[in-house]
Amino acid sequence: MTAGAPTTVGAAGQGVAEAPQPQPVLRVSDLSAFYQTHYFGIVREVRAVDDISLHVLPNEIYGLAGESSCGKTTLIKTIAGAIQPPLNVVGGSVKFDFRGQSINVYESTPEERNAMRWQHLSYIMQGSMSVLNPVRRVRHSFVDFAFRHIGRSMPDFLDTVVGHLERLHLRADVLDAYPHELSGGMRQRVTIALATVCRPEFIIADEPTTALDVVVQKGVLAMIRGIQREIGSSLLFVTHDLSVHANLADRLGIMYAGHIVEEGPTAELFASPRHPYTVHLIGSLPRVGDAAPKKGLEGVPPNLADPPPGCRFHPRCPLAMGICSRETPVMEWAGPGRRVACFAAEKGITA
Amino acid sequence: MSPPLLEVSNASKIYAMGGLLSRRRFAAVADVSFTLEEDRHEIFTIIGESGSGKTTLARMILNIVPATEGTIRFRGVDLATIRKRADRLAFMRQVQPIFQNPFEAFNPLKRVDRYLYMTALHFTDARTADEVRAKADRALRQVGLSLAEVKGRFPHELSGGQLQRVAVARSLISSPALIIADEPVSMVDASIRMSIVNLFKALRDTLKVSIIYITHDLATAYYISDRIIIMKKGEVVESGNAREVLAHPTHPYSILLKNSVLSPDPSRRDELLAPQFSSTEKDIAALR
Ligand SMILES: Nc1ncnc2c1ncn2[C@@H]1O[C@H](COP(=O)(O)OP(=O)(O)OP(=O)(O)O)[C@@H](O)[C@H]1O
Ligand SMILES: Nc1ncnc2c1ncn2[C@@H]1O[C@H](COP(=O)(O)OP(=O)(O)OP(=O)(O)O)[C@@H](O)[C@H]1O
Ligand code: SF4
Ligand SMILES: [Mg+2]
Ligand SMILES: [Mg+2]
Numbered sequence: 001m002t003a004g005a006p007t008t009v010g011a012a013g014q015g016v017a018e019a020p021q022p023q024p025v026l027r028v029s030d031l032s033a034f035y036q037t038h039y040f041g042i043v044r045e046v047r048a049v050d051d052i053s054l055h056v057l058p059n060e061i062y063g064l065a066g067e068s069s070c071g072k073t074t075l076i077k078t079i080a081g082a083i084q085p086p087l088n089v090v091g092g093s094v095k096f097d098f099r100g101q102s103i104n105v106y107e108s109t110p111e112e113r114n115a116m117r118w119q120h121l122s123y124i125m126q127g128s129m130s131v132l133n134p135v136r137r138v139r140h141s142f143v144d145f146a147f148r149h150i151g152r153s154m155p156d157f158l159d160t161v162v163g164h165l166e167r168l169h170l171r172a173d174v175l176d177a178y179p180h181e182l183s184g185g186m187r188q189r190v191t192i193a194l195a196t197v198c199r200p201e202f203i204i205a206d207e208p209t210t211a212l213d214v215v216v217q218k219g220v221l222a223m224i225r226g227i228q229r230e231i232g233s234s235l236l237f238v239t240h241d242l243s244v245h246a247n248l249a250d251r252l253g254i255m256y257a258g259h260i261v262e263e264g265p266t267a268e269l270f271a272s273p274r275h276p277y278t279v280h281l282i283g284s285l286p287r288v289g290d291a292a293p294k295k296g297l298e299g300v301p302p303n304l305a306d307p308p309p310g311c312r313f314h315p316r317c318p319l320a321m322g323i324c325s326r327e328t329p330v331m332e333w334a335g336p337g338r339r340v341a342c343f344a345a346e347k348g349i350t351a
Numbered sequence: 352m353s354p355p356l357l358e359v360s361n362a363s364k365i366y367a368m369g370g371l372l373s374r375r376r377f378a379a380v381a382d383v384s385f386t387l388e389e390d391r392h393e394i395f396t397i398i399g400e401s402g403s404g405k406t407t408l409a410r411m412i413l414n415i416v417p418a419t420e421g422t423i424r425f426r427g428v429d430l431a432t433i434r435k436r437a438d439r440l441a442f443m444r445q446v447q448p449i450f451q452n453p454f455e456a457f458n459p460l461k462r463v464d465r466y467l468y469m470t471a472l473h474f475t476d477a478r479t480a481d482e483v484r485a486k487a488d489r490a491l492r493q494v495g496l497s498l499a500e501v502k503g504r505f506p507h508e509l510s511g512g513q514l515q516r517v518a519v520a521r522s523l524i525s526s527p528a529l530i531i532a533d534e535p536v537s538m539v540d541a542s543i544r545m546s547i548v549n550l551f552k553a554l555r556d557t558l559k560v561s562i563i564y565i566t567h568d569l570a571t572a573y574y575i576s577d578r579i580i581i582m583k584k585g586e587v588v589e590s591g592n593a594r595e596v597l598a599h600p601t602h603p604y605s606i607l608l609k610n611s612v613l614s615p616d617p618s619r620r621d622e623l624l625a626p627q628f629s630s631t632e633k634d635i636a637a638l639r
Pocket of ligand 1: 035046048066067068069070071072073074075086087126240304507508509510511512513538
């Protein structure tokens with residue numbers, strides 16, 4: 001499989017001139033990470049991240065989509081260097097290049113990794129409010145996390161925090177509350193505020209707006225995109241919600257059963273999806289006013305402990321051919337900035 | 352005539368928040384009333400602003416927190432009078448919760464299948480280990496999982512959507528008359544979301560279960576709800592037939608809500624940076 005390099009070899013080969021691209025901030029190459037458990041003597045391996053390559057540029061929002069349990073959280077945990085047993089990296093690499101300072105996540109010491117996470121990276125974990133201390137008022141979390149980084153006087157610092165909270169539709173008095181006194185969506189916004197108030201160079205966010213109503217969600221997404229553009233930082237954004245991706249992501253990667261199966265600029269991916277799974281995802285978007293259900297995809301996502309041979313989508317694919325159950329399609333160049341892993345798409349057939 | 356299944360009359364919940372010197376009292380839920388009839392099984396949907404009191408209202412109906420004012424009756428019994436353990440268990444068997452955010456609702460140190468077994472033991476006639484497992488497996492299969500996939504796993508060993516579906520499965524085990532589902536589909540993709548709301552429909556139509564469906568998702572709200580209320584700052588600002596309210600909202604907040612649904616069309620993405628969404632002061636002033 002070709003590494004997720006910024007200059008697509010294929011593009012050059014086709015003689016299409018592309019503007020020179022900046023160096024990526026994040027480069028993930030041939031990454032595999034499995035949950036490996038020994039259960040009563042039986043070794044079980046959940047291949048949640050299987051041979052994935054991607055890159056994220058400075059000033060870019062990369063969206064990651066895919067159905068429940070396809071491996072999105074596992075992938076970004078691995079990228080953030082936040083893994084613990086039984087999850088193990090079994091191959092490939094994750095490299096960050098922050099203005100002048102680079103780090104190869106799985107060849108560095110835990111200290112170096114931690115230093116990177118503190119200085120440059122901010123990771124908003126799915127559903128987790130663990131950054132909030134349950135027995136202390138929210139104010140203390142901000143002081144503990146961000147005061148040193150922002151480097152102003154305490155009153156100035158608190159002003160900054162209050163201004164930031166307002167962008168998330170939160171009143172200043174949430175600072176005086178204990179986490180359990182906030183609603184689910186308020187807690188979720190406080191964790192976003194904590195992760196963004198220092199304006200990190202790289203933000204990794206896993207389903208950060210699931211608990212928000214559409215009005216507040218829009219405000220939060222606008223804030224995230226606002227600060228990302230203001231300081232030219234990069235964002236790796238995971239959600240199953242394609243409407244959010246449509247509005248936020250510059251580029252989109254579609255995951256299915258531990259693989260990335262298609263990637264491209266958001267608008268183009270929506271306009272002309274190539275992989276049958278992407279076609280299905282985009283075609284099944286529900287809209288207010290639907291009185292009848294959209295047709296779901298037949299079958300269930302594969303068990304990652306025992307995935308089907310060949311293309312993992314073949315048992316559900318409307319275009320499956322003989323080769324699909326025998327060989328695994330690899331990510332191939334499919335037009336400027338686009339990649340797809342599908343034998344039918346290779347031949348120009350789309351669902 | 353039998354008493355209503357659920358009768359919420361002028362229910363309010365007052366909380367105090369803030370530092371010692373600047374304590375602010377406010378109504379998290381303000382004077383909410385509605386009734387679910389015994390023989391009209393329905394999906395009653397609550398949508399509203401984040402922080403508008405939906406979960407607080409759910410917790411009052413589940414008798415987890417008492418109402419500060421007003422009364423809530425389930426099958427004629429005032430929840431404030433339920434004291435004895437046997438009465439509490441009888442109530443819990445009939446009214447089952449699906450809590451918001453399964454990552455917070457499940458104890459991280461407890462295997463998730465335990466929750467299913469305990470529910471089966473407490474609230475069904477299952478007695479042997481095999482019977483209990485069979486109940487758990489049956490419930491999990493209704494949400495597209497199986498006991499084999501979940502057995503022995505801790506919450507952090509499941510994906511967000513898997514964990515959320517375990518929470519839905521758990522609520523089905525006791526064959527309740529009323530399910531209070533607080534954001535039950537927030538972490539699942541469109542396809543699983545559809546299968547869960549279709550399951551709710553089937554529960555209503557064939558098993559005569561009523562469901563209070565709290566959600567931020569207007570599309571499924573439109574698709575499955577019979578009636579709807581829209582909340583903002585503790586108050587019900589609009590209520591009625593779900594399709595009518597969602598198709599023709601009249602309160603300014605309901606209209607804003609409907610207009611804020613993100614379009615799944617990338618060519619309209621610049622709306623996200625339009626002035627009304629980036630100049631938050633004005634926005635907040637308008638909202639509060
Ligand atoms: N600690 C673990 N041990 C074994 N398997 C695990 C563990 N954690 C996660 N898994 C499995 O790995 C697979 C991928 O999970 P992951 O959390 O990455 O999915 P996801 O794409 O983020 O899904 P969702 O959208 O539902 O959050 C799932 O089948 C899950 O059950
Ligand atoms: N134990 C508590 N003490 C003080 N205030 C509380 C407490 N629980 C909730 N609140 C406040 O009550 C209000 C309503 O909270 P609730 O959780 O009911 O909102 P919600 O509508 O469920 O919001 P979301 O959509 O974000 O989950 C919020 O302002 C919250 O801060
Ligand atoms: S490779 Fe074959 S089975 Fe896989 S998506 Fe393409 S056509 Fe379908
Ligand atoms: Mg996840
Ligand atoms: Mg809530």
